Amino acid sequence: MIFSVKAPIPGFESIKEVELEKFDDFFVKFISKSDTTVFTLINPFMIRSYEFEIPEYFRALLDINEKTNILILNIMIIATPIETSTINFIAPLVFNVDNGSVAQVVFRCKPIP
Template identity: 50%
Template sequence: MLFEIKSPILGFEHVKAMRLERIDDIFLRITNTEGSVPSFTLINPFALREYEFEIPTALELLLDLKNCKNILVANIMVLQKPLEDSTINFLAPLVFNFDNKTMAQVVLDSLEYPQYSIAEPFKNFCEAPKDESQNESLKESASESPKPQDS
């Protein structure tokens, strides 16, 4: 599914649209519609921890979130080998509005959200899973390659 970028992803201000592909219930991938760079693996933060933040009013207006019913929040994950060495950026979530196909990156203030990190180790969420089957499911999902989808 294609999304117009209303507020750029830091470091990739030239990118105007991204394609979102769902890998499974936890992992997603976004890729530039005009080339191979950038491409990011995303993760559903709510599958890992309690995660809450305020979306700035300007971004709410840009994404037209007031009456939106279909919002997705995801975080960029930097994959490493072994997978447990991967990191997650909880300070700059991506917000997707499925109703109007727009997206933006929200940059949170680390002083206002000290519980979140820009490079939170994935192993922090693998070591103490709710149960062992959930831990294995996370690892398997992250290592799968996405299946191509038409949009």
């Protein structure tokens, strides 16, 4: 499915449209239709307890309500050995499957004392 990017993805502002290609219940390939960027995405709910509130700005931007079919995925950097791979839990990608839109919600980190 093709998704329209509704807010610039930090560091990848040129990406305007993306396609998702599902591998399995865990992994999805994120393919930019605007350039050669490809990400590996992961379903965070398959590997840990994960929850957050979608801020109102993004709810409005993506036209999300209580009946909207949404998909939450996180960018994963796969490394060798696999144990050193990382997942960006601070900035999930929120997809509105019903209208084909996506935005990355970037949460602020609290400073470590």
